[in-house]
Amino acid sequence: MAKLDIIALDAKQAEARLPELAELLRACVYDGASVHFVTPFSIEQAQAFWRDKTLPSVAGGGRLLLAALRDGELAGSAQLDCDTPPNQPHRAEVCKLLVHPRHRRQGIARALMLELERHAQARGRSLLTLDTASGDKAEPLYRSLGYQVAGMIPGFALDGRGEKLNATTILYKALN
Numbered sequence: 001m002a003k004l005d006i007i008a009l010d011a012k013q014a015e016a017r018l019p020e021l022a023e024l025l026r027a028c029v030y031d032g033a034s035v036h037f038v039t040p041f042s043i044e045q046a047q048a049f050w051r052d053k054t055l056p057s058v059a060g061g062g063r064l065l066l067a068a069l070r071d072g073e074l075a076g077s078a079q080l081d082c083d084t085p086p087n088q089p090h091r092a093e094v095c096k097l098l099v100h101p102r103h104r105r106q107g108i109a110r111a112l113m114l115e116l117e118r119h120a121q122a123r124g125r126s127l128l129t130l131d132t133a134s135g136d137k138a139e140p141l142y143r144s145l146g147y148q149v150a151g152m153i154p155g156f157a158l159d160g161r162g163e164k165l166n167a168t169t170i171l172y173k174a175l176n
Contacts (some may be wrong), residue, residue, distance in 0.1 A: 002071045006068050016136075021132075117145075131170050153170070
């Protein structure tokens, strides 16, 4: 069986993996992931997301970026946004859980989520929140990990093709 490593990337390491991160995001968007983007979605747009939006937050310490490496190849990533307002020092948001389509159904998303939870606890965070497209493939995973539904917002975001509005489900989990 292939070896899976989950590692935290600092901004310099993430920049070195920028082409892989961009390809991961682009592949997920084209596979229908509801992660803020619609097709057509270029590799340059994917690189700009990581370079301009994610890396500055990672460099500033407000965001944790995890990478799942299957035999050294980037198979997935996840982010934990800890840049919360002063009245929410106990909370963090799970963002952009991505698993490359060719690496799905191998436990990578679950491994990333469990590692995010471990890092959240180490940072003193006791409540995690996230949102996902209602009925998305990831929703059963979140529920199996103990996330509870807080509610659903209809017409929240366009689908990955930009054709129709989809609902989003807001979930949370209190960490022990």
